[in-house]
Amino acid sequence: MVVKRVDDLPDKIGVYILKDEKGNILYIGKSISLRKRVRSYFQPTDNPKIKTMKKHIDHIEYILTDTEREALILESNLIKRYKPPYNIHLKDDKRYPYLKITNEEYPRITITRRITSDGAYLGPLTSTFAAKKMIKFLKSLFKIRDCKRMDGPCLNNQMGLCYSPCTGNISRDEYMQMIRRVELFFQGQYKDILEELEEEMENAASNLEFEKAATIRDQIISLKEVMGKEHTIFTKGIEKDIITGRFDNKAIIMILHIKDGKIIGKDDFTMDNTNKENPERILSAFIQQYYSTPHQIPEEIITEHDIDQRGLLEEWLSNLKGVKVKIRKPTGRSDLKLLKAAVKGIQTLSKEKVENHKILAELKRQLKLPNHPKRIEGYDISNIGGEAPVGAMVTFIDGKPAKGLYRRYKIRARGPDDYAMIREIIKRRYSNDGTKADLIIVDGGRGQLNLTLRVLESLNVKIPVIGIAKRDEKIYTASSMNPIKLPKDSKVLHLIQHVRDEAHRFAIEYHRKLRNKNFKASQLDKIKGIGPKRKISLLRRFKGMEAIKSASIEELSQVDGINRKLAEKIHKHFHKPQGGHN
Structure with a gap:
């Protein structure tokens, strides 16, 4: 709905969009009373941002919602989409790796740094190395396909690393069950997966599907190993995020990720349009925008300031996480010690940003650049x-x-x-x-x-x-x-x-x-007498090309289908003199 006058706005919950005469969005906000909130912008104020914005407001659009939480979610999505010039903005120039479950009939798991609408995302992860390690484990545990084209059984299927939906070995419903378990695994819901797998194994054994039962048994063993490693971490303490900031014209926000009482990661961000805004409002905007993207939500968020709309944000975050999330100020020596570390970190970060800005300004001057080289x-x-x-x-x-x-x-x-x-x-x-x-x-x-x-x-x-x-x-x-x-x-x-x-x-x-990659992919194929079956046997036995290259003739000859003569040929191939490269 569009109105020209504030009095025409309903006294109801919703989101309002302030626009100029050309239809450009100036500001997006929410309120339990649209009329009262928008009217406040036209009251006398010393805030220079509101004074400037008022001069450009031509008309107001609004969208009604059933609850304040729905209004919060809608406001957050619209701000991310349109980035209005008078809203406080979270600027995140870093792109972390995520695991993406593709939107295909039989989904794959890939690594990406771009969030789009064509799939589901798990993460973020701390590094590409961590993402690759996680994806390798998930594929081996749940046997999810990784081929781009489903054009027949491949090496992964023959090595027992894929259920091979391309050959009809698994129905789509069964395959999607595996995808659901991947999501549960990433959320740490190991017990739920374990119960399902144990029941599935018993049913397979009852139906005399012993090969299927054996595969599920291996999954259960792998899952229990993970649960054993993670048990001490999950039982010692809850996850926390410590958030602090330095509040100038462009606020700098630092967030420390805490697990088991230890700092396991940190991020820093810049918030635009924060001049004359109080810390409570800036931190509220940060929490809303940061956790509306695929970030891990902790059970506790600790800040040195009170937070605007704390109750509403807690309700929203709790709904996203599935368990109660609390936003609070620090209490006790442990919290204060972590907050002190965050404050010290942001002071150092601020000095670095100032120094970097000076260097870039000098770069602009010396090279006569038209713009600041951000x-x-x-x-x-x-x-x-x-x-x-x-x-x-x-x-x-x-x-x-x-x-x-x-x-x-x-x-x-x-x-x-x-x-x-x-x-x-x-x-x-x-x-x-x-x-x-x-x-x-x-x-x-x-x-x-x-x-x-x-x-x-x-x-x-x-x-x-x-x-x-x-x-x-x-x-x-x-x-x-x-x-x-x-x-x-x-x-x-x-x-x-x-x-x-x-x-x-x-x-x-x-x-x-x-x-x-080109070298490794072609080496076994160059050896006369090594076909697909013997290639699979070698890879199964030695678990990779490096082990095959370093294996002795005796070790090679112990592989099924590899006689002494062929073992000597393989060994000679990998140990012949190599030409150097510049």
Whole structure:
């Protein structure tokens, strides 16, 4: 509904949307009385943000809800979607890895850093390594498929690592039961899964389905091992989040994640539009926006300030988690000690942010950049004689690496042509609309700089670009024919070098990974006499290529289907002299 006058708003629960004459959203809020809340904006005030916003309000939209909790959820979703200029905003430049359950007939589990509407998400996890470790375990325990195309039984099925829905070995209902158990496992609901599996095993045994019963038995054993390892952690104490902040024009919020009385992780965020806002309101907005994305909700949230709408937020969080969640101020020595650590951390963080801002401001001045270089992207390529060519992009936000925004590219251009490779990755990065960098750094001199500028110009993209040569560390810009030579102790130079070196490291790491992957995938296939069955037997026995490569002839000959002569051939293949690489 749309109204022009405040008096036309209903005295009911809902969400209000303030708009200007062009229909642009200025502010989104909620209230148990829409009329009273919106009327308060037109009362005399010293708040400069409200004074400015009032001048632009043309009309008001509203949406009624049945409960205040429904209004809170709707308000949170609308703020995330539209990011109104006068709302307090949580700025999260980090992207953590999540496990994604794909929205397919037979879902897969993948790792992603992008939250979209085409699947379910579990997480976040602390690192890509932790995500890979978790996904490997979940796939082995629940035998979820990982193939992109269901085009027949694969090696995973033959090794007993997949139920193989592509062959009809499992119905969709049975498969979706496995997916549900994955979600329960991630929530720590081990006992529920265990009860289901034990009942399923007994039914399979009663029906003389002994192979199925044996598979479920192995799942039960693996699950009990996990429960044994986790028992001490889950029984010693509840999970807590400690939240504190520094409240200036842009508030800095720090959150410590506590488990078993120990700090297991921390995050920091910036909140925009917080000038003249009190800490209680800022922290309330932070809690609402932070926990509305897929973050683990603790049983207790501890803050040094009172929180606006504490009861409503507790009700909302408790409903999301499924158990009671409490928001409170610190009590006791343990809480105070953790809060002290958080306050100390945010003081250090504030100093770092101030120092980084000074360096970026100096970078802008020395390079004559049109905008403050909040987002810097660095590019590099890696290949050996054209083999496994790759490109890499790293992103720095506010002078710090934002690894969730890094990107890798498999180069499609043929031949060892560095210029063609750079042209390709820049074009692929900026062919589609997306967040643009304030500065691009390429590894190289005048040639790489001019090439990058031409590619951007062809795409009608205007972004400042610099090149930095490794040999003499001179900086090349489009605005000067002469390169810039900064002092060796210059913090601006150190930042540029950091971006350049990080792009180089990331590109080399990906190149080596692809080369190793290609090598491992092809080695057994190159040995005459090793077909699919013997390949599976070897992999089952030795659990991987590294163990096969280091196995003795005697160990190899003990594998089913591998005689002495073939064992010698395998051993010789992996121990013949190898040519070196530059």
